Amino acid sequence: MGCFSISTVLFFIVLCALFLHAHSTTHWQDIEVLKQLKNSVDPNSVSPGSCLNSWDFSVDPCDNLGGEKFTCGLRCDLVVSSVSRVTELALDQWNYSGSLTSVSWNLPYLQNLDITNNAFSGLVPESLSNLTRVQRVGLSGNSLSGSIPSSLGSLSNLEELYLDNNFLEGEIPQSFNGLKNLKRLEFQGNQITGEFPELDQLINLNFIDASDNAISGELPASYPASLIELTMRNNSIEGNIPASLIGLNFVQVIDLSHNKLSGSVPASLFTHPSLEQLTLSYNQFGSVQEPGISFQNSQLIAADLSNNEIRGLLPGFLGLMPRLSSLSLENNKLSGMIPTQYALKMVFPGEGVSQFERLLLGGNYLFGPIPGPLLDLKAGSVTVRLGDNCLYRCPLRLFLCEGGEQKSLSECQAFGPIIP
Ligand SMILES: *[C@@H]1O[C@H](CO)[C@@H](O)[C@H](O)[C@H]1NC(C)=O
Ligand SMILES: *[C@@H]1O[C@H](CO)[C@@H](O)[C@H](O)[C@H]1NC(C)=O
Ligand SMILES: *[C@@H]1O[C@H](CO)[C@@H](O)[C@H](O)[C@H]1NC(C)=O
Numbered sequence: 001m002g003c004f005s006i007s008t009v010l011f012f013i014v015l016c017a018l019f020l021h022a023h024s025t026t027h028w029q030d031i032e033v034l035k036q037l038k039n040s041v042d043p044n045s046v047s048p049g050s051c052l053n054s055w056d057f058s059v060d061p062c063d064n065l066g067g068e069k070f071t072c073g074l075r076c077d078l079v080v081s082s083v084s085r086v087t088e089l090a091l092d093q094w095n096y097s098g099s100l101t102s103v104s105w106n107l108p109y110l111q112n113l114d115i116t117n118n119a120f121s122g123l124v125p126e127s128l129s130n131l132t133r134v135q136r137v138g139l140s141g142n143s144l145s146g147s148i149p150s151s152l153g154s155l156s157n158l159e160e161l162y163l164d165n166n167f168l169e170g171e172i173p174q175s176f177n178g179l180k181n182l183k184r185l186e187f188q189g190n191q192i193t194g195e196f197p198e199l200d201q202l203i204n205l206n207f208i209d210a211s212d213n214a215i216s217g218e219l220p221a222s223y224p225a226s227l228i229e230l231t232m233r234n235n236s237i238e239g240n241i242p243a244s245l246i247g248l249n250f251v252q253v254i255d256l257s258h259n260k261l262s263g264s265v266p267a268s269l270f271t272h273p274s275l276e277q278l279t280l281s282y283n284q285f286g287s288v289q290e291p292g293i294s295f296q297n298s299q300l301i302a303a304d305l306s307n308n309e310i311r312g313l314l315p316g317f318l319g320l321m322p323r324l325s326s327l328s329l330e331n332n333k334l335s336g337m338i339p340t341q342y343a344l345k346m347v348f349p350g351e352g353v354s355q356f357e358r359l360l361l362g363g364n365y366l367f368g369p370i371p372g373p374l375l376d377l378k379a380g381s382v383t384v385r386l387g388d389n390c391l392y393r394c395p396l397r398l399f400l401c402e403g404g405e406q407k408s409l410s411e412c413q414a415f416g417p418i419i420p
Contacts, residue, residue: 030084061086079109095119100115116139116141149173153177173197184205206228227248231255233259234257241261256279257282257304270300280305281304281307300323308331314366335366336367343372
């Protein structure tokens with residue numbers, strides 16, 4: 001045999017490079033995890049047309065993505081020449097059942113794990129802490145139980161963690177204060193107990209939803225300064241609103257409704273430079289602190305303070321807030337007359353001041369006449385509720401007065417003898 005010419009050799013090298021480029025093989029360790037995952041899903045929950053049903057390990061997973069096998073559920077990236085690693089596992093909304101703990105989660109290149117809205121049960125696996133590069137973990141809407149493993153606190157690249165709508169119990173691990181890159185934390189709709197932990201080290205955290213759990217104790221004394229939205233509705237949190245919460249410079253939404261908070265609603269919530277939506281309904285607040293004139297910079301659009309124990313007169317300043325357009329003070333123990341400022345804000349708001357589009361004052365002990373300007377309002381143009389008070393003449397045929405007859409004179413006088 002003669003020698004190959006140089007160009008023939010080069011030709012084969014190029015061909016070989018092209019071949020390697022087109023065909024990569026999945027790292028053996030990743031294949032192992034994928035097999036474990038498929039095996040841990042209850043076969044009865046894998047319908048013929050479903051994603052997992054197409055996973056067939058007689059071929060290489062990453063090399064056959066999107067074909068007849070491995071039609072979906074995976075993304076891979078070539079990390080070293082010709083070796084692919086799994087970077088995304090997306091098996092959401094398939095109703096799969098089974099356990100996640102029989103998988104040992106060694107997928108060091110995984111960035112996104114999404115198995116939301118299935119029927120997985122059992123514990124949240126400790127070994128998820130081996131997903132060292134993961135940025136997003138979605139376990140929402142399954143039937144996971146037990147406590148949240150504190151090992152998750154070591155996922156230093158994690159940006160979004162969704163544990164909501166499961167049956168998780170126990171406390172939020174203190175270790176979560178180590179999730180330095182976390183932006184979004186959702187664990188609403190579980191059975192989490194204990195006090196809410198301090199998460200003040202999470203300098204990127206924007207969003208917390210802890211609603212519908214059984215969190216008790218007082219609100220934390222410190223918060224991530226980056227917080228934009230804090231929702232902790234429907235827990236058993238007690239005590240006052242701490243100054244540190246109001247000191248958050250970027251917060252736009254605070255929802256602490258359906259808890260056991262008490263004391264005064266602090267004035268500084270009404271002078272806050274970014275707060276737009278404040279929901280404190282269904283607590284035990286007894287009063288609202290009046291701010292000075294500095295509420296002119298307030299960004300507050302909607303305030304719901306209904307279903308508390310708030311006493312005293314309707315706070316006049318709420319009728320002067322520049323952007324406020326929805327106010328509910330329903331079902332408190334407020335008395336006195338409806339301030340002219342409220343009526344004017346509803347009918348002729350001043351230059352640069354938002355109109356009240358929704359003003360709910362029902363279920364109090366307000367007395368006196370309905371302010372004249374309100375009587376000209378057309379039904380349907382705005383939402384106003386004045387029912388179940390002590391107002392002088394508020395016939396149900398007036399749309400303003402719907403939502404209940406006025407209280408009886410004896411009930412009104414038993415509350416406040418000066419009520420005429
Ligand atoms: C999952 O279950 C629900 C309720 O049983 C059903 O409506 C839905 O179609 C199922 N989804 C899939 C992908 O099978
Ligand atoms: C995976 O995580 C578990 C539990 O956190 C740990 O015991 C195990 O050593 C980890 N495995 C690897 C390969 O890192
Ligand atoms: C509060 O959460 C419980 C479950 O944690 C739920 O049953 C209840 O309906 C919720 N209440 C409100 C007012 O959302």
